[in-house]
Amino acid sequence: MSSSAFFLFYDQLNTPFSCNTSDTDPQSLSTLGYFQTLPLEIFQMVLNYLPVKDISMLSMVSKSISNRLINYISTPSGNRRLLWQDFHNQELPGKREGSCILEHYKSLGLLFKRCTLLLPTKDRLKYMHRILSEVSCFKLIGCPRPLHCLGLQCYGVFLQILTAGWDELECHRVFNFLCELSNLPRKVQIVVSSKPGSARKLELRIRLYCRSVLLNHWIHRSDSAFWLTRILKPWPMVNQARLLYIIFGPVSSLDGHVVWQKMIEGPTDETSLKGLADAIKLLYDTEAREWTADDVISLVDELSVVPREWLMENNARLLILSGNNICFTFMASKAVNGRAMELARLVVFLALVCEKDLYCMDWAVKMMQKVCKVFGTPGERNYFLQCVENAFAHLIMDTLQAVLSGGRDEEDSSFLNLFHLVNAQANFHKEILYLAMRSNSV
Template sequence: ENLSLLTLTSKAMRNLIEGYRVTRFAGLHGCSYKDIHGQLSVEQQAAMLNLYHKLGLLMKRSTCLYATKDRLKIVNEFLTRMACSNNSDICKDQSRCVALLCFGKFLHTVIAGWDDSECQRAFEAVCQHMCMPRYVKTVVASKPGSHCHLEATVRHFYRRIFLDPCITTPDKAFWITRILKPWPIVFQARLLYILYAGHFSSGAIQWHEMSETTPADKEHASLFFGSVSNILQILHLHSTEWSGDEILCIIDEMTGTPEDWLIENVAGLLLACGECIATKMLVSKAINGRFLELASIIASLCLVCVKHNYSLTQVMAMLDCILGVIDTPRARLTFLNRVLDTFRELILDTHEFTDADEGNDNEFFYHVSALTEFTKELAQLAYKQILSH
C-alpha cells in the first residue's frame, strides 16, 4: 500500500517502484500462492482479499502510463500463476478455494474507473486466456450434467472473478451481460442456471432438483430462487441492453431446463422475481393462449403464498392483468373456471395419496387452504360494492 502511494509522488519514483515490482516481485508474483488454495478461516479470507486489493492498487498505479494491452498482459500473467488448474497439486477442493476470488478482487481494483469499452477488453482478454468461451460452449451445448467438472469450473470462474466482487448493482448488471449476451437465448438460460439457479453440492450442479422437489419453507425457497431471481431483477431494472421480452424468454427456457420444472417451482421463481416480471410473464402467456399452463401457475402461486404466509394480494393483481388481456367475457369466465378446476385436480390428486403416505397430509391442507384463500379474494372482488357499504 505504501509503495502504491509512493508511485503517485513523481515519475522517477514510479519508475523506481515499477522496476522493484518487476524484479523483486517478479511481476507482482512474489506473494505465496499456496495459502490461497487451502482452506482459510473467515478472518484469513478477509486478510487475503485485502492483500490482493493492495496488490491491485500497486499494479494500477505503477502501470498507469501503460497501454491497456500491456496492462492486461500483466493481469493475465498474474492469473496464470493463481489459477486453480495450474496449482492442482495444492488446490484440492476448488469449491472452497479463494484464489479466483482474490484474483477477482485484484482485477476489479486494477480496472476501477476504466470505461466500458476497456472493461469489455479486460473481460475478453481474461476469458480468452483461460479458454472460457470454449468451456462454456461445451457445457451449454451438451447434455446437462455430462461435464460436471467443467460446469463447476465455469460457475466458479465467472462468479468469483467477475460477479461476486461487484460492489454496485449496475456493475453486476454490466458483468452478467458480458457473460450472457454472446450466446443465443437457449444457451443464456442454461448458463444462467449453471451460475445461479442450480443448487451446487458435492462438486456438481443439481440439474434435476427443480423437476423433482419443492422448497419446504420460506428459507428453503430463498435458497432455491433467491440468487437467480436477484440477477433477473438486476437485468430488468439496471441494464439497458436487455428487453423485457428477452428476460421472459430466458425465464421460459430456464424453467424447462433440463426438463420442465414442477409448476410450484415456476410459481416460486415468479414470486421471487417480483410482481412486475411475474405479471409480464403471465400476461405474455395469456396473449399467446397458454391458458391451461396459466391456470396451473395461478393455482400454484396461491399455494406458494399460503405455504409461506404471503398475502394473495399480488396474485389477485396479476390475475386482474391477465383478465384484462383476454378478449371476451366468455373467455375470461372459461379461464377462471380452469383455475378452479386446477385446484380441484390438485386436491383430488393429493387426497388420493394421503392414506398411503401420511406425509401428504400437509400438502392436502395447503391445497385446500390455497383454494379457500383464493375463493375469499374472488368473493371480495365480486361483492366489493356491497361489502363496502
Template sequence: MDIKAFLPCKKPRRSNRLEVKEKHCAKTEEIKQGQLGYFSILPLELKFCILKYLRVEDLSILTITSKAMRNLIEGYRVLMPALQKDLVHRVHSQNKKQPLPLEKQSELIKRFHKLGLLMKRSTCLYSTKDRLRYVNDVLSKMMCSNASHCDNVAHCVSMTCFGRFLHTVIAGWDDCECQRTYESITSHICIMRNVKLVVNSKPGIHSKAESEIRTFFRRVFLDNCQSMQDKAFWLTQILKPWPMVQQARLIFLLYGPEVDEEVLWYELCENTPFNAEQSAKHFGDLANALQILNWYQQEWSSDDIVSILDELTSSPEEWLAENVAHLLILCGDTITTKMLASKAINGRIIELSGITTSFCVVCVKNSFSLSYVLVMIQHIVQAMDNSKDRLQFFNSVMDMFKELILDLHEFVDPEDGHENDMYYMVTALSEFTKKLIQMAFKATLSV
C-alpha cells in the same frame, strides 16, 4: 600599450573553505530540485532494499507522487514481484474438509485489493493491452489447475482473490476496455471451449466442467461487483454471445441450486422447497439475476426477459408449477406481470391456471397475503381480449384446485414427508375463495 597584458595573470585570492561550502550548497540544491530528492543519491540496489520494507498500500500511494517515483516502483514491482510464491501458496486450499477460516480469507482478499491498487497506479501510463498482459500473468499464477497443492477448488479462495484484484485494477475503465478485459481473460484460459461443450450437451454430463465454469465466472466477474450496473454489464458479456436457449442454460448454471459442487438440474422439475429458507436458497440468486437483466434495458428488452424466463422454467424439463410460482414471486411484480400477460395473450390458459393455483399455495406456505394473487389475476384478465377466455381461465383455476386436491388425496404417501400438502392446498383454495367473494360482493360488504 597596456603593460598588464604582458604580465602573468595572477589568481585572485580565495578561501578553500568557501569554495567547498559553495560546492556543497550547489550540490544540495541540485539534489533538492531533483525528481527523487535525497533518495536519488542512493544506488538502485539500496533503493529496492528500502522499498522492500514498505507496505503495499504505501507503495501504491508513492506511485502517484511523481513520474520518477512511479518508474522506480514499477521497476521494483517487476524485478521483485509482490505476488510471491508464499502468497500464492496460501490462497490455495490445502485441506479438503476444512477451508480457510473466514478471517484469513478476508485478510487475503484485502491483500489482493491492495495489490490491485498498486498494479493500477504503477501501470496507469501503459496501454490497455500491456496492462491486460500483467493481469493475465497474475491469473496464470493463481489458477488452481496450475497449483499442485490445491485439493478443493470449491473451497479455494484464489479466484475470489483474483476477482477482487481484477475489479480493483479495472475500476473506472470504459465499457469497451472492460469488454476487452473479458475477452482477454476468457481466451487466456480457454474457458469458452468448456462453456460451448456444456451448453451443447445434456445437463449434468460434464458436472466437473459445469462446476469450474460456475466457480470461475461468479468469483472472477460477478461476485466482486460493487454495483448493479457492473453486475449487469458482466452478466451481459457472459450471456449475450449465445442463443436464447443457451442463455437460460447459463443462467441456471451460474445461479441454480447446487450441492457438493454439482448443479441440481432436475431438482426443480421433481421437488418443491420445504420452507421459505429453502425457497430463497433455490430461487433467490436466479430471481436476482433476472431482475438485474430486466433493469439493464440498454441491452435487454422485456421480450428477452420473458423468453429467457420461459426457457429457464422448461429446462431441462418442465418445472413444477409451484416452483415457477416461487421464482416469479421473488422476481417481483414487473417481471411476473410481463410473464403472465405473455401467456395470457398466447392463450396458454392451462399454464396460467396452474401458476395461479401455485401462487395461492406458495402464499399460504409462506404466510403471504393472497392480495398479491388477486392483483396478478387482474393483470391476466386485462391481457385477455374477450370474456370467453376470461371465463375459461377462472373455470380452469377452480378445476385445477379440484384435480390437485384429488391427486393429493389419492397418491400422496404420508411417509414421503409431504403430509402437509393437503392442508396447504385446501387452505389455499379456502383463502382464494374468500378473496374472490370479497371482491365480488365488495359493495355489499362495505355497507
C-alpha cells in the same frame, strides 16, 4: 519500518545535506528526487518493509518512481512479497483471516491500477498477466481444491479494483482478454452442449470462475449486469438458460456440484431459487440496457425446462422471488398468447406457494385481477376464470388420488400437499370474497 517512518525518511532524503545550492537545485534533480542517491537494491529493500497501500501511494509521486515500482513488482523478491498464495489455509470469506488476504489483493489491485495508469489498456492487461500468470489458483482449471480455495475470489477483487471506473469499451477488452486466457467460451460450449451433469467438474469450475472472478465483487448493479451480460449474450437463448442454471442454480452441499434434478423431482425451497431469481431481476433491471422485457421473459420460460420441465410449484416460487414486475409480465405474455389454461394452473400454484411460504394471499388475488385486464374481451376473461376454478378442482382430485393410493405404513407427503392445497383454495377464495364485498360497498 513503519509507513510513517518511511515517509519521514523520504522527507530527510529531500532535505539538503550541505549549503552547496548547485547540488540541491530542484531543477537539477530528476523526478526520482533524492531517491536517485540510493542504489536500486537498497530502494527495493526499503519497499519490502512498506505496506502495499503505501507503495501504492508512492507510485503516484512521479513517473520515474512508478517505473521503479513496476520493475520491483517484476523481481523475484517483489513477487514473493506481493503475491500471497496461501489460499487454502484461510478461514471462509467474512472471517478475519479470509478477509485479510482479500484486503491484500484489493490493495494490490490499486497498486497495479496506479502503476500502469499511463499505459494503454492492452499493455496494462499484458503486464497484469505477466505478473499473475504463475499463480495456478487464479486459473479456471488450476487449483486441485477449488471449493476450499480463496484464489479465484482474490483474483476477482484484484480485477474489480483494477478496472473500477474503466469505460465499457475497456471492460469489453478485459472480458475478451480473460476469455482468451481461460478459454472460457470453449469450456462453456462443452457444458451447454453436453448432457446436464455429464461434465460435473467442469460445470463447477465455470460456476466458481464466473461468480468469483466476474460477478460477485461489484458494488453497483449496473456493473454486475454488464458482466453477466458478457457471459450470457454470446449464446443462443437455450444455452443462456443452461448457463444461468450452472452459475446460479442449486448445488450439492456435499461436493458443490450442480443439482440438475432439483426442480423436477419435488418442490424446492427459496434458498435453491434465490440465486436464479436475483440474476433474473438483475437482467430485467433498467441498468441492463442490452436486455428487453421480452428477452428476460423468454429466458425465464426457457429456464423452466432445464434440464426438463419443472414442477409448476417451482415455477411459481421462482416468479414470486423474481418480483411483481417480472411475475406480471410473464403471466401477461401467456394471456396475450392465448395460453389461458396454462396461466390458470400457474395462478393455482401461486396461491399454493403463498399458502406454504406464508405470503399474503391477497397478493395472488390482486395479481390475477391485474392479469384479467390483459384479456381483450369479457368472454376471454370469463373463460380464464373458469379455467382457474377447474385447475383448482383437478389438482385437488389428483392430490386426493395420490393420498388414497399411498401406503399407510410410510410417511407420505401427499396428505400434507392436500392439506396445503385445500387451505390455499379456501384462503384464495376468501380474499376474492373480501374484494367483491368491498367493491359492492363502494
